[in-house]
Amino acid sequence: MKNFDLVQADQPADALKLKSAASTTRFIAGGTNLVDLMKYGIESPDTLVDISRLPLDTVAKTATGVRIGALARNSDVAVNKLITDQFPLLAQALLAGASPQLRNMATMGGNLMQRTRCYYFYDTSTPCNKRNPQSSEGPSGCGAIGGFNRIHAILGASSSCIATNPSDMNVALSALDAIVQIQGPNGNRSVPLIDFHRLPGNTPQRDNVLETNELIVGIDLPTPRMAGKSHYQKVRDRASYAFALVSVATRMAVENGTIRDIQIALGGVAHKPWRMPAVEKQAVGQPATEATFREVARQLLAEAKPQKDNAFKIKLAENTIVRSLQTVL
Amino acid sequence: MTNQKTYLIDGAGRRWFLKQSSALAGLFALPPLRFSTAAAVDQPTGLPPAGKRSLTLKINRKTYKLDVEPRETLLDVLRERLDLTGSKKGCDHGQCGACTVHIDGRTANACLLLAVMQQGRDITTVEGLAPGKTELHPLQTAFLEHDGFQCGFCTSGQLMSGVAAIREGHADSRAEIKEWMSGNICRCGAYAGIVAAVESVQKGGKRV
Numbered sequence: 001m002k003n004f005d006l007v008q009a010d011q012p013a014d015a016l017k018l019k020s021a022a023s024t025t026r027f028i029a030g031g032t033n034l035v036d037l038m039k040y041g042i043e044s045p046d047t048l049v050d051i052s053r054l055p056l057d058t059v060a061k062t063a064t065g066v067r068i069g070a071l072a073r074n075s076d077v078a079v080n081k082l083i084t085d086q087f088p089l090l091a092q093a094l095l096a097g098a099s100p101q102l103r104n105m106a107t108m109g110g111n112l113m114q115r116t117r118c119y120y121f122y123d124t125s126t127p128c129n130k131r132n133p134q135s136s137e138g139p140s141g142c143g144a145i146g147g148f149n150r151i152h153a154i155l156g157a158s159s160s161c162i163a164t165n166p167s168d169m170n171v172a173l174s175a176l177d178a179i180v181q182i183q184g185p186n187g188n189r190s191v192p193l194i195d196f197h198r199l200p201g202n203t204p205q206r207d208n209v210l211e212t213n214e215l216i217v218g219i220d221l222p223t224p225r226m227a228g229k230s231h232y233q234k235v236r237d238r239a240s241y242a243f244a245l246v247s248v249a250t251r252m253a254v255e256n257g258t259i260r261d262i263q264i265a266l267g268g269v270a271h272k273p274w275r276m277p278a279v280e281k282q283a284v285g286q287p288a289t290e291a292t293f294r295e296v297a298r299q300l301l302a303e304a305k306p307q308k309d310n311a312f313k314i315k316l317a318e319n320t321i322v323r324s325l326q327t328v329l
Numbered sequence: 330m331t332n333q334k335t336y337l338i339d340g341a342g343r344r345w346f347l348k349q350s351s352a353l354a355g356l357f358a359l360p361p362l363r364f365s366t367a368a369a370v371d372q373p374t375g376l377p378p379a380g381k382r383s384l385t386l387k388i389n390r391k392t393y394k395l396d397v398e399p400r401e402t403l404l405d406v407l408r409e410r411l412d413l414t415g416s417k418k419g420c421d422h423g424q425c426g427a428c429t430v431h432i433d434g435r436t437a438n439a440c441l442l443l444a445v446m447q448q449g450r451d452i453t454t455v456e457g458l459a460p461g462k463t464e465l466h467p468l469q470t471a472f473l474e475h476d477g478f479q480c481g482f483c484t485s486g487q488l489m490s491g492v493a494a495i496r497e498g499h500a501d502s503r504a505e506i507k508e509w510m511s512g513n514i515c516r517c518g519a520y521a522g523i524v525a526a527v528e529s530v531q532k533g534g535k536r537v
Contacts, residue, residue, distance in 0.1 A: 003380060006399035006445055028446070035402070035441045036422050048399070050446055075435070099512025100490065100499075102423060104435040105442070240511035 001038050008050040012183050015215055018049045027051045027215065029071055030105040032098075033114050041124055042115075042131055052107075056217055059083065065223040067181075070109030070216045074169065075100065077108060087221055089230035089249055093172035096234045099241045109216035112170065112180065112196065115207060116163035116271075117243055118152065120144045129160045133205040149307040151245065154314055156270040161204030162307060165197055165272050166243050172232055173219065174265035174273035175249035181218040184211065190220070197272030204271070226261040228253030229328040233320050234267075244268035246317045248324040254288045264324075266300065269317055276300055288329055290322065297321035337393055382445050388413065389457025397444050404428045404439035407454060415455035415485045426513030429486035430454050436493045436512075455485035458492065467537055468492050471530045477522035483515035491527040492537055500531040 006028075009015035019025045024046040028034055037043040056069035059080045066082050077083055078094040098106065120126045120143030127141035134140070144152050144162050152162040170193070178193040197208045210216065230251040236242040247267035253260045262283050266274040279299045286292045297318040304314045377383045377396040386393045386406070393411060404421075407413040407430075416439050419427030423438040430439045431453040439454075458466040468491050471477070478484040490513050494500045499509035506527050530537060 001400045003398055003400050006382075006443070028443070031443060031446070032423060032438075032441050035443065038400075039422065048443075052446060099426065100493070100509055101426060101429055101436045101438045101512045102441075104432075105437050240508050241514075 002041075002044045004045055005047045006050055007047065009054060012054055012056065012215055012217055015049055015051050015054060016183065016185055016213065018047075019215075020213065025049060029107040029110050030073070032102050032106045033110065037115065040122055042122065051215070056109075057107075062220065064220070066221045068108050068219045068221070070181075070218050071107045073104060074098070074106045074108065074111060075103040078103070086223065087172075087176055087230075089176060089232055089251060090169070090172045090221070092230075092232040093168040093234075093247075093249060096232055096244075096247075097168035108169070108219055111167050112173075112216060112219070113208070113210070114165075114167045114170075117166045118144055118163040120147060121163060130163055130200070130204040130207075133203070139202075145307070148309060150309040151243070151268075152307055152310055153270050154304040154306055154310060154317070155266075155274050155301075156199045156272070157305065158200045158202065158204070160202050161200035161271065163200065163204065163271060164268055165207070165270070168232070168234065168244065168247060168267060170197065171244075171247055171265045171267035171273045172249045173221075174275050175230075175251055175263040176221055176224075177263070179220040179222070180216060181220060182210065182214050183217045184214040188217075193219075194273070194275055200271045207271075224251065224253075224261070226253040228261055231324050231327045233324040233327065235316060235320055246313055246320050248317070248320045249273075250321075250324040250328050252288070252325060252328045254329060257288055259283050259286050259288050259292070262296075264296070264300065264321065266317060266321070269304075269313060274300070288325075290326065293322045293325040294318070296325070337391060384445055385448055386444070386452060387450065388452040389454060399443060399445045401444050402440055403430070403442040403444045403447055403452070406444040407439060413454050413456055417482050417485060419483065419486075424514065425483070425486075426490060427483050427486040429489040429513065431489060431493065434493075434496075436490055438512075453489075455488055458488060466492070467533065467535050468495070468526060468530050471526035472523070475522040475526040475529065477519055477526040479515075479517045479519040479522075483513060483517075483519075487513045487515070487523050491523070491530075494527060495531050495537050500527050503528060506531075 007018050009018055026045040026048055028048045028050055029052045054071055057071040058069050059072055059082055060067050068077055074094050078091045084091045121128050121131050126143035129139050129142055132140045142161055153164050173193045180191045180193055180196045182189050198206055228251050232249050234244045234247040236244055244267050249265045251263040262280050283296050301314050301318055381396040381398055384395055384397050407416050416430055417427035419425035421440045423441040428439040429436050433451050468488055490510050494509040500506050503524055506524050
């Protein structure tokens with residue numbers, strides 16, 4: 001690991017000042033992803049701003065729902081009563097992610113920023129437009145396209161990047177209509193989670209819309225319009241401690257056999273949690289039957305484009321959606 | 330790697346204090362920041378060398394003071410600077426759990442923690458698990474009884490996670506034990522023994 005300077009911030013405003021707009025400065029909190037990336041030489045900041053002691057680690061009721069501080073630990077949020085009572089989907093997704101050791105250190109804001117687990121992104125001997133977007137000869141290329149791409153995206157990918165977002169938490173937050181609270185040099189702004197992460201396009205190096213001089217301070221969860229049931233279904237190569245091949249976060253409210261409200265987000269299939277509000281809207285008013293669930297699944301996967309090794313994910317995702325909806329019925 | 334600028338400041342535990350008091354008296358007799366004339370010339374102000382930080386770490390009821398580079402991980406400081414080699418370096422990327430320690434009572438991968446960020450935290454390594462030098466922790470005893478260790482490389486991390494799983498109430502069934510021990514990955518055949526050991530201690534109802 002290249003050496004660096006480390007400075008500690010005590011308040012969000014100090015953190016912002018210390019970071020400034022320099023692209024060689026990074027915030028560090030739990031460090032579970034960043035330190036790993038630094039060991040691989042993928043990130044090599046000159047300065048780290050330690051934000052782990054900022055007073056942003058509480059989970060509290062608000063007028064519209066619940067606010068989770070950006071520095072709340074994944075493991076604390078997963079067992080927080082406000083979350084397990086009102087948003088069990090989030091608790092379930094958090095506990096499906098990583099290992100106890102990592103969840104104990106990982107923070108909510110950090111998990112929003114978690115970078116892809118694409119093998120080619122991690123292997124600095126291979127080309128990667130996300131890791132190394134430009135060299136003197138132009139964009140560096142993508143090792144995964146035409147490479148071994150069993151874990152890669154089937155939706156929303158581009159000719160420059162087929163990486164997926166690895167976080168389970170993000171999938172649940174997407175289905176829960178979470179809002180990311182951001183502080184910047186000129187004040188605060190709110191970004192709905194579904195707009196926070198980006199599709200790769202021709203700038204895959206940018207995972208999300210956070211500017212280099214901004215700090216995530218919290219995540220708001222609005223109280224759902226209708227009470228319903230939820231479920232996080234994760235499919236992976238082993239029973240625990242593995243990234244999702246495909247995951248599905250579902251919330252559904254059913255009355256007299258009719259779908260009244262429904263949210264579905266898919267993980268492991270795209271550069272961001274995959275949600276299609278238009279498909280959800282069409283499902284409202286439909287009978288809550290397997291036939292409807294199959295049709296919803298088919299529509300969610302309608303634009304899927306497989307790579308050489310991951311065509312299985314399309315059928316897997318469809319079946320996982322149906323299973324997940326049957327579970328919350 | 331020896332490091333002359335590493336100090337043991339004190340030990341908070343009474344039992345430990347009685348044992349170590351004479352050694353401590355010797356340590357305190359040294360001038361606090363100067364070990365040689367050469368060092369004094371290099372650092373006339375008593376500040377840490379360029380790029381290094383003065384750091385105080387609380388580990389296993391003792392306090393250590395040393396100078397570290399910001400890039401030094403807690404795992405490397407434990408093993409290379411403080412001779413606490415019980416925490417093992419397996420994958421060095423937070424995937425195998427061999428380096429598991431407790432930070433303020435919760436498990437963490439020491440290989441992914443920057444030592445400089447651990448000031449003021451209460452750190453426990455496998456060396457601090459047993460209540461005394463002649464007595465093992467109940468889970469250590471159970472590992473012996475159930476053959477839960479084999480080559481031993483992953484054992485210290487397994488012990489730290491096992492103790493946390495029991496303390497936090499995640500050891501009520503074999504399935505739950507497996508889930509909560511899933512951050513500790515070993516390639517040997519000891520898993521069955523490890524699960525049996527954790528289960529036996531949980532059922533034994535002893536305070537761990």
